Amino acid sequence: MMKAAQNENKIRVMTASEFKTKIREGKIPAIDEIDAVTCGTFGIMSGTIAVFSFQATEAGVFGKAKSVFFNGVPTVIGPCPNENNGFIDLIVLGTAVSKDSEKYGGGRLFKDLVLRRAILAEIETDNDSFTKTLTIDDFNTARIILTRGAFKNYTAFVNVSDESVSTIFSVRPLKGESEEATVSGCGEINPLQNDPFLKHHKPGTFVLINGAPGIIIGTGTRSTKDKPNLSAAADMFEMNPDLMGGFVTAKGAECLTSVASVIPITDTETYAALQITDEKISLPIIDVSSRRIVAETTYAAVWKGVDAEISVSPEKCNRCGECAAAAFCPTGAISDSCIVSDECVFCLSCTSACPNGVFTADGGSLFVNGKTVPIRLRQSDRRRGEKAASLLKSEIEFGRWVI
Template identity: 50%
Template sequence: MKTIAEIRERIRGGTAVVLTAPEFKRRVRDGDHPAPEEVDVVTCGTCGVMSGTAALLSVQAAPPGTFGRAEAARLNGVPAYPGPCPNERLGLVDMIVYGTAHVGTRYGGGHLFADLAAGKEVHLEVEAGGRTYEADFTLDDCDTARLFTTRSAFRNYTAFVNRAVGAEKTIFSVTGLKGPCAEASISGCGEISPLENDPDLRVFGPGARVLVNGAPGMVMGEGTRSTPEKPNLSVFAGMKGMDPCTCGGFVTAAGPECITSIAAPIPVLDQASIDALSVLDEEVVLPVADITDRRPFARATYAEVWQGTDHEVTYRPAACLSCEPCTAAGICPTGAFMTGKGIDPCLCASCGACAMACTGRAVHADLGAIHPDGMTVPITMRQSDRKKAEELCVRLKDALLEGSFEL
């Protein structure tokens, strides 16, 4: 059995073998099962809608002595919760902002976090003693800016369908999930997800180092709703240094949600590590549930989602019919599709909504289908981005090898 200390020394000495999860899985599919001594670290990743995301921000809202204590706060209109420390008469406001908090139907906490990460100026309004105090700030102005999750990176998620007639308004759809069983919404990055490769939490205990939205962070422990069968993680990281392309807002039929990403290294310690890492999409169960009661009634696998399908959306300008209004731009939950200009790769979550809506087929993505109870139900919504998760695996591998990230 290798130790993490030994693997650290190999990395520092330039002799370590570090593979991304996609690289490792390709070897397994080809029948080349690596031995523990052949691989030292495998980098895994996941990116998608994670509702249990929040931020702790500390901002100087006014000069000391201006007001007693903040009673309410808004950031670009998004409501925040001042406290718990009152910071009496300091003009300083500590506040928690939920990733799912929102103002209107198109802007919420997830959008706010990405704006901060991008260095954009944010407008703060603080209510205290019957008056409103205003200030503009950027992430660099924050004494503290920390993102944390109450639950994230589930080992696997659930596919949702609507077995009733009509459309069900839900966070798992942009326009409402249509029935009966007319479409499916899925989440989860399957075989490359961190906990799919460490299901017994041998590695991901409190203090384990990870990347959160591209920035160095740590695991606090298991998150809420974590079970031995479907574990998930609670993590945190400083927001300074986060990549706005790996987080953001995602507009659904039930309001804006929050995109979060986590990349994590798994040291290969022994044969048990290799066995856990050898899991493939074909073996990863994806429960299928009715959206009305969220009780699974059938099973699929992540191979139906990610094998032989398109991991990104493509735009063909020559096929564009210049529709007014543009249905693809109108439905895009991240604002990535720009009429006549194509797709902004930073904002795009590869969800496929625009491809399903484009009447001229200028936007294309094969999202696959699931087959509950012998039916063929097309996937029309992906709330996890396998492409960006794969890119995060590469980013973490490079960071390990160059020494900017340590096990």
């Protein structure tokens, strides 16, 4: 749908955060006072892959590529064979881990490329081995595909056993006896939470993936009616590096991805779904080993009245040798002098890793079987989800985005 008003920059659009604030204030706009709401989510999306194509040599130099590593990250050659033409097509999994460092994986590689950093390609062919330095501009194709992403929220995990468990839902082994919790999901600003029946997230609909224009291909793997997710694709060349990245869990490298979409207010059912706030969005709390639901809360416990960011007090640092906070920072954001870089996704990990309270934040807590359990890890960054939604709002207001 293209509204005439959009060309005159008069479309009335709010971000989901702005809209929910109005609801909390009791100032809900009438349905004819607003045209659309933009939503966003940012977090670990393990189903992220990238497809690349580049010219490695002149034609006739080699028959076929046998293996390629980008900054040590393994790739999957093909599917096109590219016999004798010097080209290599390949796929990189966002969860692939570098052979050179377990802290570097597909997610960080994608971000490095978008930052226009040079990467090292180690190429083995059927008759030679050589290296090549590449930047994103050397690729004919550099495209991210979500096999599944933007889940309509997710879950919280605790470990009810009496022993710590290493899991993809923690960056350190998750302590037993429900001593701590980890959470995922951006709550009330999530695109599919605001469009639970996928009326406005159909194949062919435009979305922003990592800040770049993309398109929904369909529902993603493991999508269900109750817990839908999306499959989508976007070229990497215009992506925003702040809206993507890498993360390292206790089980290996992961990929941080963002998705933003716009929900046009076309009917009362759509408008009703948009009015649901964190307090009404269920968050099941699951035992990480048995995957049994042990309690239930709402996303208000995760995002209401908590610190979205962390505070840093470098003067409290006693230089205790190997910095535990830096070692367990899943994005590599902490430097030697306790300086936190823009890589920080406010996951909270450093707040419990540092014994001296250099890093602090109120990350909220969950109530599990009569016990208050602190949230010690967030695998979603609501601030960046809001940033993605704001970016899309600006695109619409400037007439650069067709609803």
